[in-house]
Amino acid sequence: MKHIETYIENNKDRFLDELFGLIRIPSVSSIEAHKPDMYKAAEYWKELLLSSGADQAQVFETNGNPVTYAEKIIDPAKPTVLVYSHMDVMPAEPLELWKSPAFEPEVRDGKIWARGADDDKGQGMMHAKAFELMVKTNTLPCNVKFMIEGEEEIGSPNLGKWCEENKEMLSADVILVSDTTMLAPGKPAITTGLRGLAYWQVEVTGPNRDLHSGLYGGAVANPINTLAKLIAQMTDDNGHITIPCFYDDVLEVSTEERVLLAKTPFDLESYKKALSVDELSGEKGYSTIERTGIRPSFDVCGIWGGYSGEGAKTVLPSKAFAKISTRLVPNQDHEKIAEQFKAHFESIAPKSVKVDVTSLHGGQGYVCPIDLPAYQAAEQAYIDVFGQRPVPVRSGGSIPIISTFEQVLGIKTILMGFGLESDAIHSPNENFPLEQFYKGITTIPLFYKYFAEKK
Numbered sequence: 001m002k003h004i005e006t007y008i009e010n011n012k013d014r015f016l017d018e019l020f021g022l023i024r025i026p027s028v029s030s031i032e033a034h035k036p037d038m039y040k041a042a043e044y045w046k047e048l049l050l051s052s053g054a055d056q057a058q059v060f061e062t063n064g065n066p067v068t069y070a071e072k073i074i075d076p077a078k079p080t081v082l083v084y085s086h087m088d089v090m091p092a093e094p095l096e097l098w099k100s101p102a103f104e105p106e107v108r109d110g111k112i113w114a115r116g117a118d119d120d121k122g123q124g125m126m127h128a129k130a131f132e133l134m135v136k137t138n139t140l141p142c143n144v145k146f147m148i149e150g151e152e153e154i155g156s157p158n159l160g161k162w163c164e165e166n167k168e169m170l171s172a173d174v175i176l177v178s179d180t181t182m183l184a185p186g187k188p189a190i191t192t193g194l195r196g197l198a199y200w201q202v203e204v205t206g207p208n209r210d211l212h213s214g215l216y217g218g219a220v221a222n223p224i225n226t227l228a229k230l231i232a233q234m235t236d237d238n239g240h241i242t243i244p245c246f247y248d249d250v251l252e253v254s255t256e257e258r259v260l261l262a263k264t265p266f267d268l269e270s271y272k273k274a275l276s277v278d279e280l281s282g283e284k285g286y287s288t289i290e291r292t293g294i295r296p297s298f299d300v301c302g303i304w305g306g307y308s309g310e311g312a313k314t315v316l317p318s319k320a321f322a323k324i325s326t327r328l329v330p331n332q333d334h335e336k337i338a339e340q341f342k343a344h345f346e347s348i349a350p351k352s353v354k355v356d357v358t359s360l361h362g363g364q365g366y367v368c369p370i371d372l373p374a375y376q377a378a379e380q381a382y383i384d385v386f387g388q389r390p391v392p393v394r395s396g397g398s399i400p401i402i403s404t405f406e407q408v409l410g411i412k413t414i415l416m417g418f419g420l421e422s423d424a425i426h427s428p429n430e431n432f433p434l435e436q437f438y439k440g441i442t443t444i445p446l447f448y449k450y451f452a453e454k455k
Contacts, residue, residue: 001384004442007133012438016112018048019125019437020105022087023114029065029088029154038150041087042066045148052128053135054146060166062158065150069169072135073143079455080143081448082172082411083131084401085124085179086152089116090426097428110434117432119425123178123418124148126440134445141452145172149401152179155199155361156401163408173455174374175405176447178440180395180417183265185435188382190375191415193293193394194402196328196365198337199301202227202345204320205354210306211316221352223320224305230349231322234298239283241298241326243337243344251331253294264289264391274422292396297327323360327396334362334400363400366413373454374414381416381446385439416447 008015027041028034039059046057049070057070065088073080092102092115100106105114112122127146134140147170149159163170180191206223207216236242253261266289272280282291291297305320307313326341328334342357349355368375370392382390395415402413418440424430 001442001446003137003139004133004445007137008438008441011129015125015129015437015441016107018129019112019122020114022048022121022125023105023116024103026092026103026115027088027150028091029151030091035065038065038088042068042148042150045087045146046070048128049131049146052132053140054131057146060162062151062162064158067150067159067162068146068148069166070146071144072131072140074140075143078142079174079452080145080172081451082145082147082170082175083127084147084149084175084177084405084413085127086120086149087124088150088153089119089121090153092428094428099429102428102430107434111431112434112437113429113431115430117430118419118423119430120152120179122432122437123440126178126418126437127176127444130441130444133441134448139445140448142448145170152399152401155197155363156404157361159401160404160408163404167409170409172409172411174372174451175402175409175411175413176374176444177399177402177413177415178417178444179399180397180415181419181421181423182417182436183391183393185420185433186386186388187265188386188388188390189393189417190370190378190382190390191395191417192368192370192375192392193330194366194415195293195296195396195398196330196332196334196363196403197325197398197400198328198334198341198362199323199325199360200338200341201358201360202322202324203356203358204230204305204349205318205356206352207316207318210318213314213316216316220316221350222316223353224317226350226353227303227305227320227322230345230355231300231303231324233348234345238285239281241296243340245340246296246337249331249333249336250296250329253290258290258294261289261293261394262287264393293394294329296329296332297396299325299327301325327398328365330365330367332365334364338362361400363398364403366399366402366406367394368412368414372412372414374412374451377450377454378414378416378447380450381443384446385443414447416444418443
């Protein structure tokens with residue numbers, strides 16, 4: 001690893017500068033006003049990959065945001081690794097909670113603080129710089145392709161079609177992704193499972209206008225009150241989701257696998273302390289790790305309506321809204337679940353209001369076997385750098401496009417994450433430790449080495 005460590009040490013400040021340039025582009029995919037920023041990010045990635053050693057790079061149009069593709073083919077007979085990352089980020093709001101501007105990266109306390117520092121600009125940059133390292137030191141053992149998309153944070157609605165249209169160009173032996181986490185500093189993990197996702201927006205309409213709550217309260221249904229009652233009916237006292245047929249396709253994990261899962265290092269008290277909560281909540285009969293890894297969940301992601309300004313306004317609102325999601329486990333079909341929720345939620349609404357449920361996006365779950373050569377290559381790379389075998393874990397999160405890759409491209413994905421739970425992705429004050437950033441660049445070339453040897 002000496003040549004790896006030397007190259008990183010000699011170029012570490014430049015690596016950070018290039019990452020900071022990318023972070024400063026507010027590429028928020030869910031906000032239309034940031035559409036030009038998506039193209040700035042795509043062009044930035046194109047130039048970055050060309051300067052890192054790609055033979056060619058191009059920005060492709062889709063029906064939504066662009067995709068940057070690049071490749072370096074050293075020998076068609078050698079194995080090919082397809083690196084996937086995303087250039088888009090979550091909105092930074094509420095901005096007042098940030099200790100420094102969300103799109104002006106700062107290094108404090110050994111961490112990079114900014115939106116996208118971890119998810120996924122920081123972790124994506126690790127791959128670009130590991131690739132550069134291998135090219136410049138003449139140690140690249142595989143062909144490499146890069147696919148950087150601009151819609152991951154909104155469910156990748158257009159990438160599946162783009163992959164279908166470019167299957168030959170994207171042909172590879174494995175897809176390599178860093179968009180997940182380790183167990184803790186110094187404790188690596190390889191994510192072998194991802195939950196699927198279904199996401200809706202609900203609109204509840206009562207009277208045809210906002211009303212005086214004194215003159216009409218108690219006689220006309222309040223949409224916010226009604227929405228709260230409807231949401232409350234979606235789970236029971238045992239944390240069980242009450243949508244009819246919701247669990248029909250859930251595969252029960254074997255006792256043997258649950259025993260292995262229970263061996264995952266996990267400190268319940270530290271977990272609660274980090275979140276400033278006194279008690280945890282979830283489906284009865286399952287541990288915290290099981291609830292977030294092998295079981296589905298139901299959450300309200302946002303709710304609004306009526307008056308929320310300063311002071312009091314005695315109003316009975318005309319409308320109320322909520323954004324609702326379920327995390328799904330492998331074998332649950334997100335389109336089927338989307339229809340089940342819509343039918344159920346609308347059917348239980350009282351006649352005093354009108355309810356409209358709109359499906360926003362979703363994706364399937366994913367499972368990766370641990371006997372794949374690519375998994376074993378990743379495992380050995382982590383052992384070399386961290387001195388211990390990574391733990392196979394099932395993540396509670398979703399990367400909807402991963403299952404699409406398998407369906408469309410016929411390729412398995414290896415999820416080599418270097419993020420930490422404390423990185424606060426999707427939240428104010430997102431951060432990424434410098435040590436994790438540089439350790440990622442150190443580990444990734446070793447994956448290529450062992451993968452080439454195993455193939």
